[in-house]
Amino acid sequence: MNRIERLFAQKPHNVLSIYCTAGFPHLDDTISVLQALEHSGADIVEIGIPFSDPVADGQTIQQSGGVALHNGMTLDILFQQLRGVRDSSHANVQIPLVLMGYINPILQFGVRKFCQCCAEVGVDGVIVPDLPVELYEREYLSAFQEYGVCNILLVTPQTSDERIKRIDTVSKGFLYAVSSAGTTGNVLSMDAEREAYFTRLAALKLQNPVMIGFGIADKTSFDDACRFANGAIIGSAFIKAIGKSQNLPSDIRHFISSIKN
Amino acid sequence: MITATSQNFNVSDLGYYGQFGGAYIPEMLYPNVEHLRSVYLDIIAEPSFQEEFYSLLRDYVGRPTPLYYAKRLSDFYKTKIYLKREDLNHTGAHKINNTIGQILLAKRLGKTRIIAETGAGQHGVATATACALMGLECVVYMGAVDIERQKPNVERMQMLGAKVVPAMSGSQTLKDATNEAMRDWITNPTDTHYIIGSVVGPHPYPDMVTRFQSVISEEIIAQLREKEGCEAPDYVLACVGGGSNAAGAFYHFLDNNDVQLIAVEAGGKGVNTGFSAATTALGKPGVLHGSMTYLMQTQDGQVVEPFSISAGLDYPGIGPIHAHLFASGRARFESITDDEAMIAGKFLSRTEGIIPALETAHALAYLEKLGAKQHEIVVVNLSGRGDKDLQTYIEGAQERPHH
Ligand SMILES: Cc1ncc(COP(=O)(O)O)c(C=O)c1O
Numbered sequence: 001m002n003r004i005e006r007l008f009a010q011k012p013h014n015v016l017s018i019y020c021t022a023g024f025p026h027l028d029d030t031i032s033v034l035q036a037l038e039h040s041g042a043d044i045v046e047i048g049i050p051f052s053d054p055v056a057d058g059q060t061i062q063q064s065g066g067v068a069l070h071n072g073m074t075l076d077i078l079f080q081q082l083r084g085v086r087d088s089s090h091a092n093v094q095i096p097l098v099l100m101g102y103i104n105p106i107l108q109f110g111v112r113k114f115c116q117c118c119a120e121v122g123v124d125g126v127i128v129p130d131l132p133v134e135l136y137e138r139e140y141l142s143a144f145q146e147y148g149v150c151n152i153l154l155v156t157p158q159t160s161d162e163r164i165k166r167i168d169t170v171s172k173g174f175l176y177a178v179s180s181a182g183t184t185g186n187v188l189s190m191d192a193e194r195e196a197y198f199t200r201l202a203a204l205k206l207q208n209p210v211m212i213g214f215g216i217a218d219k220t221s222f223d224d225a226c227r228f229a230n231g232a233i234i235g236s237a238f239i240k241a242i243g244k245s246q247n248l249p250s251d252i253r254h255f256i257s258s259i260k261n
Numbered sequence: 262m263i264t265a266t267s268q269n270f271n272v273s274d275l276g277y278y279g280q281f282g283g284a285y286i287p288e289m290l291y292p293n294v295e296h297l298r299s300v301y302l303d304i305i306a307e308p309s310f311q312e313e314f315y316s317l318l319r320d321y322v323g324r325p326t327p328l329y330y331a332k333r334l335s336d337f338y339k340t341k342i343y344l345k346r347e348d349l350n351h352t353g354a355h356k357i358n359n360t361i362g363q364i365l366l367a368k369r370l371g372k373t374r375i376i377a378e379t380g381a382g383q384h385g386v387a388t389a390t391a392c393a394l395m396g397l398e399c400v401v402y403m404g405a406v407d408i409e410r411q412k413p414n415v416e417r418m419q420m421l422g423a424k425v426v427p428a429m430s431g432s433q434t435l436k437d438a439t440n441e442a443m444r445d446w447i448t449n450p451t452d453t454h455y456i457i458g459s460v461v462g463p464h465p466y467p468d469m470v471t472r473f474q475s476v477i478s479e480e481i482i483a484q485l486r487e488k489e490g491c492e493a494p495d496y497v498l499a500c501v502g503g504g505s506n507a508a509g510a511f512y513h514f515l516d517n518n519d520v521q522l523i524a525v526e527a528g529g530k531g532v533n534t535g536f537s538a539a540t541t542a543l544g545k546p547g548v549l550h551g552s553m554t555y556l557m558q559t560q561d562g563q564v565v566e567p568f569s570i571s572a573g574l575d576y577p578g579i580g581p582i583h584a585h586l587f588a589s590g591r592a593r594f595e596s597i598t599d600d601e602a603m604i605a606g607k608f609l610s611r612t613e614g615i616i617p618a619l620e621t622a623h624a625l626a627y628l629e630k631l632g633a634k635q636h637e638i639v640v641v642n643l644s645g646r647g648d649k650d651l652q653t654y655i656e657g658a659q660e661r662p663h664h
Contacts, residue, residue: 051562052431052563052564053564054440055444056444056447062430069563074561075561075562076561103548104549105561105563106562108562109561129288130548132288135284153288156289156291158289158291158292160292181450
């Protein structure tokens, strides 16, 4: 069992995953953000690998990625920063960590080397939004399996039941349910269509835990999502909360407690 | 015919040309792209589709476009030069061949809203035109820098009833407009069809757009037969942004190795100046906008912002069919600088009375270097007219606005 599976075995409800952009707001903030998130009670952290052309992202995450790239963030640097993240004598972060990034930087780094680095530093899973299941199975699955890295796949309201089931059999760790048609950063409104989609997902009796993401911004939307899934993912709202932070640990504590309490 | 297939350069079932192509798309786009993939070949093979497509090309677009023997240009370069007059199409460029094809498809798919990206504005104008013709809503994304340098086309799109949305991110050019169009499609998956303007994007776009543009080489063959008694030239020259006019001009010659295919990329201020859009010279394989292709990028896989005086060539990638033509050596890729293109554009204006688009001027500039023999036949695809570029021509090789 890896850290993600262990988490859901122990805590099947109200799992809070936070997305942060590596190297944002400052290049060397990555580890302190992870530590502050763990101490504040986040259950999973998704670390975004910045990319110049993030087509699935709205403005907030686009801009944070732009800042991170400007700060000089690269995959090489990110893995250097993450070396020792699990050491009890060093950063000592124990919650599951997931890298989220577009395919091209990973391809240029080398998919096999990428999976190997993930395993070495203690990254549990990866989300690659522009890598569809067919391509993943055909070309990259073996590398992920070899190093025991979970590839977490996305489904959307437009994904057919049949395809959701297929994606569920390939996805590892959890299934990422995109809340509604749109890029990151829109605010989720619970309406009949949303309810129908989440209910449909729950009724499919999937093998993976389901985490709902895109548009989860505050306690209300988090609680709404948790009624239908094992938990939810907050991205843009968190990025906004720390973008101009003068005191990251305190602002992060504040943000997480606003969701959980 | 748009249903013809090449023996050696056809797309594979999975959407590849050699190692290039595929469909690297977020799951949000999967239903639309997959639906399109599963129906496009059947739809365009339907007699009613062909009838509608070809009659609109004839009566509305004005095809076939002439294959014009450019006598003064030929005398100057001491060879036989024909210009394929795509500039004489309605709206002034080859782009409309594709938008007519795709709008007919979109209608058959039941879509009511059309989005597009545009660089030079020619694809935007062609899309706005097709939408007006069919009574469909039209939104065109265009880089803020391109809105500045291609003003006349912005006004044309608005006149035609389209909404032009500036893309403010990145280099604010064609790549960024494409990102915004993709985000729009992710947000509006049910009613919207995305008319991509070149042979780029996820499978089936590169093949679909190539087929609609292949009418260009289909006509060249018939016209050469009539004018020269032969079926193929010695050379075909075309500029390459994403590569749709080149794909169309090359298509029916791909399997004929006697025809030399020359793709001309935008060298910008010079290939090694850091201000260039010469993708094959500067790029390596990578994924952008849904397909694996040659891509200008950093070692870390970040896309490099390209540079060209010509908005339609200012793109860091090329269509996967061209990546394959380049890697396999079937086509030769050359680059032409901003200054060389400006000179060639002015030269054609004075020599033949044809003001070419700045994009096209890159292909024309290569005539200087081609070294074709007296008896050889050279076809240059005159992809568009230069009205939109007058300001740039007049001001000379001035800098584009900084940002
Ligand atoms: C006249 C003209 N030629 C060429 C191009 C480049 O596109 P492509 O390489 O797809 O033909 C454009 C694009 O805007 C154009 O307007």
